[in-house]
Amino acid sequence: MKYISTRGQAPELSFEEAMLTGLARDGGLYVPSTWPTLSADEIAGFAGQSYEEIAFAVMKPFIGDTFGDDEFRAILKRAYASFAHAAKCPLVQLDDNHYLLELFHGPTLAFKDVAMQLIGQMFEAALKRRGERVTIVGATSGDTGSAAMEAFKGLDAVDVFIMYPHGRVSEVQRRQMTTPTEDNVHALAVDGDFDTCQALLKEMFNDFEFRDGVKLAGVNSINWARVLAQVVYYFTSAVSLGAPHRAVSFTVPTGNFGDIFAGYVAKRMGLPIDRLVIATNQNDILHRTLQSGEHAKTGVTPSISPSMDIQVSSNFERLVFDLYDREGAAIAQLFDALKDDGTFTLSQGAVDLLRAEFDSGKCTETETSATIKSALTQTGEVLCPHSAVGVKVANQQPKSATPMITLATAHPAKFPAAVKDACGVHPELPAHMADLFDRDERVTRVAGDLGAVQSVIRAGIKS
Numbered sequence: 001m002k003y004i005s006t007r008g009q010a011p012e013l014s015f016e017e018a019m020l021t022g023l024a025r026d027g028g029l030y031v032p033s034t035w036p037t038l039s040a041d042e043i044a045g046f047a048g049q050s051y052e053e054i055a056f057a058v059m060k061p062f063i064g065d066t067f068g069d070d071e072f073r074a075i076l077k078r079a080y081a082s083f084a085h086a087a088k089c090p091l092v093q094l095d096d097n098h099y100l101l102e103l104f105h106g107p108t109l110a111f112k113d114v115a116m117q118l119i120g121q122m123f124e125a126a127l128k129r130r131g132e133r134v135t136i137v138g139a140t141s142g143d144t145g146s147a148a149m150e151a152f153k154g155l156d157a158v159d160v161f162i163m164y165p166h167g168r169v170s171e172v173q174r175r176q177m178t179t180p181t182e183d184n185v186h187a188l189a190v191d192g193d194f195d196t197c198q199a200l201l202k203e204m205f206n207d208f209e210f211r212d213g214v215k216l217a218g219v220n221s222i223n224w225a226r227v228l229a230q231v232v233y234y235f236t237s238a239v240s241l242g243a244p245h246r247a248v249s250f251t252v253p254t255g256n257f258g259d260i261f262a263g264y265v266a267k268r269m270g271l272p273i274d275r276l277v278i279a280t281n282q283n284d285i286l287h288r289t290l291q292s293g294e295h296a297k298t299g300v301t302p303s304i305s306p307s308m309d310i311q312v313s314s315n316f317e318r319l320v321f322d323l324y325d326r327e328g329a330a331i332a333q334l335f336d337a338l339k340d341d342g343t344f345t346l347s348q349g350a351v352d353l354l355r356a357e358f359d360s361g362k363c364t365e366t367e368t369s370a371t372i373k374s375a376l377t378q379t380g381e382v383l384c385p386h387s388a389v390g391v392k393v394a395n396q397q398p399k400s401a402t403p404m405i406t407l408a409t410a411h412p413a414k415f416p417a418a419v420k421d422a423c424g425v426h427p428e429l430p431a432h433m434a435d436l437f438d439r440d441e442r443v444t445r446v447a448g449d450l451g452a453v454q455s456v457i458r459a460g461i462k463s
């Protein structure tokens with residue numbers, strides 16, 4: 001399988017190269033040159049199989065010969081060994097025909113672990129074979145940083161440095177980043193806000209001497225390998241409700257559009273998905289796009305579902321590429337306009353295609369809290385605020401005989417204050433993290449200044 005850029009001007013890459021590169025050199029995102037398909041019989045054969053076996057079959061057509069079959073099976077086994085639930089991503093029933101897909105049983109309690117744990121193992125295997133080491137630097141407002149540190153800690157071929165805004169992440173989030181003891185992962189508390197951290201990251205990638213000197217790599221949400229890993233749980237959950245003999249629909253709490261795009265990929269591969277519903281909080285750029293065809297940035301308003309507080313939904317570009325029949329030049333034009341003017345308008349043909357596959361809904365702050373409360377009363381489930389946005393929007397959809405699966409993207413204990421305010425219950429950390437508040441913290445406080453951060457990174461790299 002070859003990978004091509006959505007903007008049509010970057011070289012074609014193999015899976016391994018696309019994974020290690022992240023962003024394409026023409027500013028676009030890598031996508032597979034075609035969508036591989038699985039037959040109904042192959043999908044039916046997934047019934048009763050383990051998560052890892054289904055993951056192998058779903059991902060194999062995309063990774064080609066990057067890993068041998070036995071090697072890839074071993075990678076999958078290592079990746080998901082850290083999950084605290086035997087089913088990895090279990091399904092829970094909420095109502096007659098509404099199900100919750102729990103994606104938060106990984107080590108940092110958010111769905112980011114599902115992809116990050118896997119790419120940690122894939123990076124390590126590919127880099128060892130190439131005899132290379134890389135330095136992964138990331139900026140986080142909360143969930144991605146700890147997921148990356150947990151995924152790469154203790155690996156030989158990678159050093160990880162995660163910048164977060166000092167004093168501006170929750171205590172659980174901070175402790176998840178400052179308590180890993182392995183000496184190849186480092187938390188940097190930067191003086192400034194999340195934008196400061198992101199700007200520093202961008203400057204580092206543009207400083208070619210530094211970039212080449214430390215072999216800088218990125219694992220942010222536009223990395224194709226992360227999207228791919230998320231395709232798997234659409235298959236496991238749909239099959240357990242009767243696919244391919246019965247269609248299902250999904251509602252996905254959405255920020256950067258990575259998770260729901262994985263659902264679109266599953267559908268392209270032949271999984272019978274009826275509706276894909278985009279659920280947004282008050283930062284509703286995608287909901288507005290579906291309604292009006294205009295994709296227009298506004299400022300971000302902080303919410304109680306902070307992992308969905310976004311201004312630009314990076315992975316949306318991958319979908320727009322398909323909506324425009326994979327015309328790279330058209331995509332470059334649209335996304336240049338977004339950068340320069342903060343907006344673009346989809347053609348009528350593109351809007352029709354978008355609405356043919358997706359629906360959308362928006363959930364206000366009050367509705368998020370009310371949904372946490374009503375879900376507890378009606379089902380006994382304690383939802384995190386992101387999952388509550390999904391459940392609310394799913395409930396707004398027209399009644400249908402097709403089962404609805406809402407993705408639960410984080411464990412409620414990751415957002416204890418919002419959950420307690422909404423329903424009066426203080427969500428407890430699961431057993432594998434119960435001692436989080438007793439562990440020693442290790443963090444480097446650093447000025448929000450490129451030179452300062454770069455010297456901390458240079459000094460911290462193992463050689």
Ligand SMILES: *Cc1c(COP(=O)(O)O)cnc(C)c1O
Pocket residue numbers: 110111112143221253254255256257258259260307308386409410
């Ligand atoms: C990252 C995240 C999301 C948004 O996922 P995208 O792939 O960016 O759309 C939703 N909920 C939680 C808890 C997250 O961490």
